[in-house]
Amino acid sequence: MVVIRKAAQNDEKKTAGPRVRPVPAVTRSIAILRLLGNSAAPLGVKAIADELQLVPSTCLHILRVLVDEELVKIDASTKRYSVGAGMLSLARSALKSGGFSDLVQPYLDDLASRYGVTAMGVEPSGLKHMVVKALSVSELPVSLHVELGSRFPALISATGRCVAAFGDYTPAELKSGFESLRWQNPPTFEAWMKEVDTTRTHGYGIDRGNYIAGVTVVGTPVLDSKQRMVFGLAAVGLMSQLSATQVSALANDLSKASTELASTVVSVR
Missing domain, CATH: 1.10.10.10 (Winged helix-like DNA-binding domain superfamily/Winged helix DNA-binding domain)
Known part of the structure; x- marks a missing residue:
């Protein structure tokens, strides 16, 4: 927090910092x-x-x-x-340095190793987009390629359902953002809104082949003290490699990781 205090003119001259x-x-x-x-x-x-x-x-x-x-x-x-x-190269260095990226990396590495998924830490920017700020890729022969620093539409896929569920947005704002999305298997807005409600209730969102055919994405929000999403976790895997039981366990572990991160990550923003 920045505190601005009034001081006498003479004191200002004595205490003023170096001029840039x-x-x-x-x-x-x-x-x-x-x-x-x-x-x-x-x-x-x-x-x-x-x-x-x-x-x-x-x-x-x-x-x-x-x-x-x-x-x-x-x-x-x-x-x-x-x-x-x-x-x-500079941008990637900035994304890797400190804060959320450092805190989330051990969780992503663990999830990627245990479930054979691509695990990401993302930061949303309103309804515009989200940025991949941390990343871990499994060692399986087949994995999904995502680059650090990649940007995606804020409302797309499982993390998009989290943005909608844990943000202060009106139905009109969500509909406007939803209509600009490009899915391989697009849901209707009504069906998507029901999934947003489910995401709010369960604390995680799931995209089963809507965003990319044959791909399952599980997303969870990292919430601040007012229960607003400030970061997110996502795990991406092939539907053929993730059973319903594994998806449920993955969602549970992502939720636990998000809850643990929420207690510390907001202080580093």
Whole structure:
């Protein structure tokens, strides 16, 4: 918590922290990276310079440095720029470091090993999307590929049922979000809402082949003190490899893990 206190002018001068001086090259580099990250297509030097009101020669100099550091890549044929693989590496490092990711990893490793599933720790962002922040993959010959940092629609699959069940959203908001989802075997909104109610009652959600045909997903919420979902756990496996008994046991173990995490994870946010 940040506390702002009023003080006498003389005291402010004595206790003020170090002044952060702007570094134009750094500020411009960050602006370029954000612009390229938000752009649907690669951009040329002139387009970038015009958008950010930079001198083209300065823009080109910064781009060359970013390319050299692999944070930006250039298409040699079009001379257009886009974000490079180095950005993904940095993002993954940020996702791995500290907080929820560290706390949840032992649980995911245990679940993946015992049930032969891909286990994930996710963080929802409202009704927009959820991000995979921690991951553990089983050693079985067949497993589902998910990448750390992947983003999914917030209401999709089993974790989506948890978002709907443990969030302060109106039926109209949920319907609007639901209608934008893409399922291989889509449920009706009415049937989905009944499953959301069941998720609220049982404390876990199950997707049996709706999101991806032949795949079962079990999800549980990690709740804050107001019983709102702040993180989630998910286990993904092939329907042919998970019996009804195993799914029930998996849901129970996921719920236990979520309950244990809830007592500590909110304090690290």
